[in-house]
Structure formats: structure tokens, C-alpha cells
Amino acid sequence: MLAEYFVTIEAIGLDLFFAFIFIFIGLSIHDVMTKNNVPKKGRLVVYLVLFLGCAGFIAKGVIQFIWESQGVG
Template sequence: MLAEYFVVIETVGLNLFFAFIFIFIGLSINDVMKKNDVPKMGRYVVYLVLFLGCAGFIAKGIIQLVWESQGVG
């Protein structure tokens, strides 16, 4: 049974790994900004860049899912 679902397990594990990495990056950036007293505008820019990076991975996953369901990939 494990051999049949190896690709699915691998994909879910990789997606969870990326989610945890983005969470840890966000927490570490938040800690550094609080310790260095960064202005609010700077914090907003940093969080926007972090969100856009995360959104890129989400968009890639959605595009990949759609293409594979249509038989393109």
C-alpha cells in the first residue's frame, strides 16, 4: 500500500515542509524586526514580500494541479 501512495505522501510532506519553513521564516523576521525597532511601513513591506513568496508557491501548486488534471504535465 505504501508503494502505491508514495508520490502522494511525498507531495503532501513537501508541501507541509514548505509551510513550516515559511512559518519559521516569518517568526524569525518578526523577532528581528521587534528587536531592532523597525518602523511600521518597513514591517508592512517585509510581510508583503514574505506573503508574495508564499503566494508564488501556492500559485505554482494550483497551476500544477490544474495542468496535471487536464493531462498537460
């Protein structure tokens, strides 16, 4: 049974890994910015860049899902 779902388990595990990596990156960036008294405008830019990187991975996943469901990929 595990061999049948190996690809699915691997894909879910990779997605969770990327989610945890983004969370840890966000927490470390937040810690560095609070220790160095970064202005609000700088924090906004940093969080925007982090969000756009995360949104890129989400968009990739959605596009990949749509293409695979239509038989393109």
C-alpha cells in the same frame, strides 16, 4: 500499500515542509524586527515580500494541479 501512495505522501510532505519553513521564516523575521524597532512601513514591506513569496508557491501548486488534472503535465 505504501508503495502505491508514495508519490502522494511525498508531495504532501514536501508541501508541509514548505509551509513550516515559511512559518519559521516569518517568526524569525518578526522577532528580528521587534528587537530592532523597525518602523511600521518597513514591517509592512517585509511582510508583503514574504507573503508574495508564499503566494508564488501556492500559485505554482494550483497551476500544477490544474495542468495535471487536464493531462498537460
